[in-house]
Amino acid sequence: MSAHSHSESHGHGTMGQLMIGFALAAILTIIPFFLVMVDTGLSRTALVGIIMGLGAVQIIVHLVYFLHLNSSSEEGWTLLASVFSVVILVIVLAGSLWVMHNMNENMMPMPDMDRHMEQMRSLQSQQG
DSSP states (O other): OOTTOOOGGGTOOOHHHHHHHHHHHHHHHHHHHHHHHSOOOOOHHHHHHHHHHHHHHHHHHIIIIISOOOTTOSSTHHHHHHHHHHHHHHHHHHHHHHHHHHHHHHSOOOOOHHHHHHHHHHHHHHHO
């Protein structure tokens, strides 16, 4: 074998491991989609918390199954990469919540659409 051979001992996953990662990533995408599309009766805060939690789990699945980040690596970069990944994860999740909160607080209020539609119907009936 040459020095540039890519075997499992170098941390590359098998096709089975990649398929497990793909299935987990798909499931972790479908669950939040289902929760948003179906009226579950959960509060908005609980729903956002569940979606953010599942997003964090999905990031970990990507790191483990696709980037092959694990504890069995012989190099010291694994710990550094893990710490960096956690920092980026916290920044992305906190930043997303902050942006969504600020957008919600600073959006212009929408006019009452029912009242507006009724006024339009009354104008049309007066003209017609």
